[in-house]
Amino acid sequence: MGLLGGTIGLAAKTRGLFRNVRGATSRKSTLDIALRVGAIDTPCPTPEEAAKGADIVVVATPVSSIPDMCIRCAPHAAPGALITDVGSVKGMIDARLQGRMPETRTFIGSHPLAGSEKRGVVYANAGLLKGATCIITPGEDSNEEAVETLSQFWQALGMRVFSMPPNEHDTILASVSHVPHLAASAVLAAIPDAAMPFGASGLKDTTRVAAGDPQLWRDIVEANQQEVLEALENLAAQIQVIRGRILRADWEGVHQFLTEAAEKRRKRYPENPEEIAQ
Amino acid sequence: MGLLGGTIGLAAKTRGLFRNVRGATSRKSTLDIALRVGAIDTPCPTPEEAAKGADIVVVATPVSSIPDMCIRCAPHAAPGALITDVGSVKGMIDARLQGRMPETRTFIGSHPLAGSEKRGVVYANAGLLKGATCIITPGEDSNEEAVETLSQFWQALGMRVFSMPPNEHDTILASVSHVPHLAASAVLAAIPDAAMPFGASGLKDTTRVAAGDPQLWRDIVEANQQEVLEALENLAAQIQVIRGRILRADWEGVHQFLTEAAEKRRKRYPENPEEIAQ
Numbered sequence: 001m002g003l004l005g006g007t008i009g010l011a012a013k014t015r016g017l018f019r020n021v022r023g024a025t026s027r028k029s030t031l032d033i034a035l036r037v038g039a040i041d042t043p044c045p046t047p048e049e050a051a052k053g054a055d056i057v058v059v060a061t062p063v064s065s066i067p068d069m070c071i072r073c074a075p076h077a078a079p080g081a082l083i084t085d086v087g088s089v090k091g092m093i094d095a096r097l098q099g100r101m102p103e104t105r106t107f108i109g110s111h112p113l114a115g116s117e118k119r120g121v122v123y124a125n126a127g128l129l130k131g132a133t134c135i136i137t138p139g140e141d142s143n144e145e146a147v148e149t150l151s152q153f154w155q156a157l158g159m160r161v162f163s164m165p166p167n168e169h170d171t172i173l174a175s176v177s178h179v180p181h182l183a184a185s186a187v188l189a190a191i192p193d194a195a196m197p198f199g200a201s202g203l204k205d206t207t208r209v210a211a212g213d214p215q216l217w218r219d220i221v222e223a224n225q226q227e228v229l230e231a232l233e234n235l236a237a238q239i240q241v242i243r244g245r246i247l248r249a250d251w252e253g254v255h256q257f258l259t260e261a262a263e264k265r266r267k268r269y270p271e272n273p274e275e276i277a278q
Numbered sequence: 279m280g281l282l283g284g285t286i287g288l289a290a291k292t293r294g295l296f297r298n299v300r301g302a303t304s305r306k307s308t309l310d311i312a313l314r315v316g317a318i319d320t321p322c323p324t325p326e327e328a329a330k331g332a333d334i335v336v337v338a339t340p341v342s343s344i345p346d347m348c349i350r351c352a353p354h355a356a357p358g359a360l361i362t363d364v365g366s367v368k369g370m371i372d373a374r375l376q377g378r379m380p381e382t383r384t385f386i387g388s389h390p391l392a393g394s395e396k397r398g399v400v401y402a403n404a405g406l407l408k409g410a411t412c413i414i415t416p417g418e419d420s421n422e423e424a425v426e427t428l429s430q431f432w433q434a435l436g437m438r439v440f441s442m443p444p445n446e447h448d449t450i451l452a453s454v455s456h457v458p459h460l461a462a463s464a465v466l467a468a469i470p471d472a473a474m475p476f477g478a479s480g481l482k483d484t485t486r487v488a489a490g491d492p493q494l495w496r497d498i499v500e501a502n503q504q505e506v507l508e509a510l511e512n513l514a515a516q517i518q519v520i521r522g523r524i525l526r527a528d529w530e531g532v533h534q535f536l537t538e539a540a541e542k543r544r545k546r547y548p549e550n551p552e553e554i555a556q
Contacts, residue, residue, distance in 0.1 A: 113478040133476060162476075175469045176477040180484045182520055183465050185539035189519070190512040191453045196546045198411060198440075199454040200391040202487040204547050206458045209480040211543050214536035222529050232521050234468040236514065241467070242460055243510050251500050258492035261463035265489050268474045269482050 001025050001034050004086050004115055005060030006124030009039035011157040014126050024050035025121070034121045051076040056153060058110075059085040064219040067096035074105045082146050082153075083107045088173060089223035090137040090166035106146040109137040109166060111173070112159060119213055130158040137166040174227035178220055179235055182228070184210040279303050279312050282364050282393055283338030284402030287317035289435040292404050302328035303399070312399045329354040334431060336388075337363040342497040345374035352383045360424050360431075361385045366451060367501035368415040368444035384424040387415040387444060389451070390437060397491055408436040415444040452505035456498055457513055460506070462488040 001009065001023045009021050023040035024047045025031050031043040044050035051057045051073035059069045066085045070093075074083050083105060087093055090109045097107050114132040116123065134154040138147045151161045164172075184207045191199070221228050245253035279287065279301045287299050301318035302325045303309050309321040322328035329335045329351035337347045344363045348371075352361050361383060365371055368387045375385050392410040394401065412432040416425045429439045442450075462485045469477070499506050523531035 113476065115478075115480075132478065135476070172473040172476050175473050176481050179468070180465050180481050183461055183517070184484055185536055186513060186516040186520055187458050187461050188539040188542045189516040189535065190457070190509065191542070193542075195450040195453045196542065198391065198413070198450050199546050200410065201393075203454050203458050205483045205486045206462055207539075207543050208483045210536075210539045211547075211549070212540070214533050214540055217536050218529055218533040221524060221532055222527075225524060225527070229521065229524055231468065232517065232524070235464060236517050236521070238464040238467040239461070239510065239514050239517065242464055243507065243514070246499060246503060246507055246510070249500075249503070251496055254499055255492050255496040257467065258463055258488070258495050261466040261485075261488045262490070262492055264466045264469070264471075264474065265485050268477050269489075271489070 001030065001039060001060060001121050003119055003121065003123050004112065005058065006034055006037065006039040006121035007114070007126060007128050008058055008060065008086070008112075008157065009034065010037065010124045011126040011129050013038060013041065015156060017153075017156055018055075022050040022052075022054065030121055034124075037122065037124050039121055039124050047073050048076045053078050055081055056149075057081060057083045059083070062216050062219050063087045063089050063093070063223045066093050067100075070097055070107055071100050074100075074107070075102050077105055079104045081105050082149055084110045084136075084150055084153075086110060086112055087223075088177065088220045090135075090169045092223040094137065094139060094166045106143050108139075108142055108146055108150050109169075110150065110154065111135045111137070111169060112154065113177075114159075126158075132159055133162060134159040135162050135164060135169050137169050138163060139166070170224050170227045171230075174224055174231040175234070178217075178224055178228050179231040181209045181212065181217060182221070182232065183235060184208070279308065279317060279338060279399050281397055281399065281401050282390065283336065284312055284315065284317040284399030285392070285404060285406050286336055286338065286364070286390070286435065287312065288315065288402045289404040289407050291316060291319065293434060293436075295431075295434055296333075300328040300330075300332065308399055312402075315400065315402050317399055317402045325351050326354045331356050333359055334427075335359060335361045337361070340494050340497050341365045341367050341371070341501045344371050345378075348375055348385055349378050352378075352385070353380050355383055357382045359383050360427055362388045362414075362428055362431075364388060364390055365501075366455065366498045368413075368447045370501040372415065372417060372444045384421050386417075386420055386424060386428050387447075388428065388432065389413045389415070389447060390432065391455075392437075404436075410437055411440060412437040413440050413442060413447050415447050416441060417444070448502050448505045449508075452502055452509040453512070456495075456502055456506050457509040459487045459490065459495060460499070460510065461513060462486070 021040050022042045022044050023034050024044045034040045054077045057073050057077050061069050066087045070083050101107050112134040114128040154161050242257050299318050300320045300322050301312050302322045312318045332355045335351050335355050339347050344365045348361050379385050390412040392406040432439050520535050
């Protein structure tokens with residue numbers, strides 16, 4: 001349980017969805033914090049112990065260890081249990097779990113699009129889920145009842161649920177999340193050290209995601225290699241488009257590029273005049 | 279007077295620095311708002327009228343119109359007056375004003391690194407300046423007394439003042455501001471429309487600056503063409519570095535790239551655990 005696992009536990013407990021929310025972490029001290037912030041009812045020494053008799057198991061580890069953790073936990077869950085995860089890449093996880101679930105246990109992937117560059121269960125915050133999007137990624141042969149249960153689980157935590165195939169998820173996330181993260185890191189890499197002190201609030205926001213855990217993001221990029229490469233090529237191509245217009249002094253073209261980007265953003269994130277007051 | 283001009287007027291009035299803060303805007307309705315939010319004492323129908331008898335004139339128009347506006351206002355200011363601006367590009371302005379100031383009036387450029395993607399004097403907020411950086415860009419032959427007065431002016435408004443040549447300013451700002459802005463726009467341009475609804479809070483922050491006024495930024499890019507092109511090439515090169523490592527499955531290299539970026543950012547913007555609570 002880190003930030004996201006803790007947040008899910010907290011939201012489930014706040015809404016009284018389960019008789020008993022059990023949690024495991026690799027460090028004892030983290031488990032104490034999870035208990036203290038109200039993210040769990042029962043601290044467990046191992047993932048197997050946490051999964052014991054569970055109706056729903058939510059694996060919230062870094063992407064690279066999700067498949068093994070699901071395989072470890074599934075046999076201990078209740079018959080008919082649903083196993084899910086919160087990983088930012090879905091195709092790789094689905095592929096590794098193909099045929100690995102014990103009888104009557106079902107795995108369906110989830111990706112709650114909620115989080116923060118902060119880490120740790122101490123930052124657990126049920127508000128992170130409210131109104132946010134959760135993508136679930138059933139396979140072609142997923143049990144319909146299990147899909148419905150998973151959808152209801154996330155909705156009960158306050159999320160808007162979308163369902164799509166794992167590979168479609170990975171294509172979309174490469175472009176709206178993984179590559180923007182790499183772009184933020186590249187923006188920083190391109191700034192000479194001596195110029196950094198003159199970065200203002202714009203640069204701070206533009207690069208916020210780049211403060212995220214490098215190990216976690218390295219895992220995500222590895223697990224989504226091909227899609228990330230394609231989305232990165234799209235970004236490189238757009239940078240060449242704007243570079244070409246500046247080189248040719250095509251200021252009308254520069255204006256158009258900036259206008260289209262501003263409109264695209266406004267459509268997704270309508271302006272909130274109150275933001276400025278913060 | 280827009281957001282920044284209004285903010286400067288508001289901060290000057292709040293701190294009681296001048297007997298009379300006069301302001302002009304192209305629209306009468308904006309002038310009414312400036313008066314209402316307390317950004318000015320005296321609304322003026324024209325820039326010449328606002329500059330009349332002034333000890334300090336602050337031109338806060340888009341970059342492309344700053345030189346002409348300084349030339350229009352300077353003759354009306356008090357003898358010995360200091361003319362400055364708030365433009366994001368300094369070399370072009372300095373070059374255009376070379377030998378254009380009337381006797382006893384001095385122009386020295388300023389760039390307060392404070393702002394918002396919001397526009398309009400209605401968002402004027404003295405807090406935007408507090409503790410923020412202001413770069414002033416005296417020429418080699420600038421009057422030392424005038425440089426000192428300008429420095430004290432911004433300090434009195436709560437800003438930390440740095441002094442450097444105009445061209446050095448433009449090189450630095452291309453890398454910490456102008457190119458990060460273009461990168462945010464390119465990130466948006468590279469996202470397929472169908473994927474946009476799945477952008478979450480990370481994408482929102484990464485692209486916040488791209489919501490800025492396209493005309494204003496087109497002007498900045500035009501005025502700083504060469505420096506922007508160089509900084510854009512640095513960014514494109516870094517994107518190729520990370521792309522190469524992903525292509526070669528050099529995950530250790532990817533991890534290093536992400537770690538260096540995270541550390542560079544942390545050094546400039548130390549983590550604030552309370553941010554998460556907002």
